[in-house]
Amino acid sequence: MKDLYTFDSTEVEAMKTYNTVKEAYVHLFEELKLPYVVASAASGNMGGNLSHEFHFPSPKGEDTIVSCSSCEYVFNEELASGKCSNNHAKDKPTADSKSASTSDGLGRQEASAISTGQWTSISKDRKVLVRAFYPKFLITDGESEPAQREVNQHSLKSILSAYGIDLDIGVKDALAAWKGEIQKQPLTTEQNIRVVDVYDARVRVYDRPPIKELLEGVPSGDLNIRSSLLDRFPGTETGLDLLRARAGDQCPICGEPTLKPDQAIELAHTFHLGTRYSDVLQANVAVNPAILEEAGKKGHTEMVPVQMGCHGIGVSRMISAVSDILADDKGLNWPQAIAPFQVAVVPAKGLEKEAELVYDSVVGRNGESVDAILDDRSKDFIWKLRDADLVGYPIILAVGKKSWNSGNQVEVQCRRLDNLRTTVSLEELPKFVSSLLSKL
Structure with a gap:
């Protein structure tokens, strides 16, 4: 791995450095003369609010990169927020759809259910069971037959994190883990055992199974199992989009039905970390008035936390990916x-x-x-x-x-x-x- 860490005194200078490194990476991949994509990406555990990934499209890749042929927006599937930016009214119901849109009794108009599926997960503390309801079959523009859809787990993580729920998508049997947590807890009303139901904008809210069915075989006594319902993006009246992108889905930027997902191998990553680490470590630098004025501030020399960047290229991974992409029955082909x-x-x-x-x-x-x-x-x-x-x-x-x-x-x-x-x-x-x- 080739790592590079950068330090600047202002965010303006940090962004100049970030773009310089990013352009250097672009020049490197251009020199290889192989297909590659630069995708907006989630910063994940590294932190910061800006990052990009460099990928080689490959069916052997572990990442899913989604690109729009209309506005050329490219993003990693992990970046999905769960916010519904598509016009779901254009989605065509399948033949086994239920009745047309109805009111949920609260004055909101609910989308018709389209062969609803359920995906279950659990929080890392094992106290919150999450049930996600999504359209299992859906017809998008350009399709004549219903396509089976899957939940984008990253969308759910993003939605639930806004409510302080840290989802653990690695648990295979979430219901069993949740029941196990109940059995370990004293049967009191003070334990924060919860069920959170999350709804895609294209399914009806009242389709959820009753909670009492979840507790079959578990002595719950007077344990108060709280239930929450999420069908809007946090802080807005916008519905939720829980689906993984498919070819022909609408772009979240331009709205055109021109998205195309591809498997890809990540080869490089750039992060703008800001002051996430320098604040904690009190890594400060003295900035003179001229620099502050250039950054849009005025004043005397002051101590400010350094702006950090983190960048890296997976050299050994790149060699492996290139050899795999170009090799033929005669051998390698560099x-x-x-x-x-x-x-x-x-x-x-x-x-x-x-x-x-x-x-x-x-x-x-x-x-x-x-x-x-x-x-x-x-x-x-x-x-x-x-x-x-x-x-x-x-x-x-x-x-x-x-x-x-x-x-x-x-x-x-x-x-x-x-x-x-x-x-x-x-x-x-x-x-x-x-x-x-x-x-x-």
């Missing part, structure tokens, strides 16, 4: 930016001196810096060519007897460019190799 050598010169037996001419012509002309290697091992010609493929050099120059005896011709191989195999004269070779490298 981008030239991280390849052991850009060009490998592989001669047949008896053509070692001729191979030196090829090597010198590629490396020593036009003042260009080409990183090449000459395979002078006393191995069979075919063996060395296969080994060069296995290692994954971007360009292989095969100096064989047949082509060389046909007017000093060299066979140029480049798997990254549609498995290119062509013969080029020694005179034209430097220019040809240079043009290939510019495309890799």
